[in-house]
Amino acid sequence: MTNEFYGLMAVYFIIAFGVFLISLYIFRSIFNIPSFLRYQKAQIRLLEEIAKTQGVDQTKVQSIISESIGWETSNK
DSSP, X not given: OOHHHHHHHHHHHHHHHHHHHHHHHHHHHHHTHHHHHHHHHHHHHHXXXXXXXXXXXXXXXXXXXXXXXXXXHHTX
């Protein structure tokens, strides 16, 4: 294989890597993943407070919270 081939392969690799980074940025922008996770955590805290004010058993609330935390860590 010639040096020209290796040069073209390097250029294609750099272009492909750039396209990958751009598509990753677009994906994060479209779905706004960090904001979604913040909203989800805030929603869980709010629902926990509502359950406390409504008189739901504290052990039941804690079991639901621990299940939701386990779900968040398993999907990372």
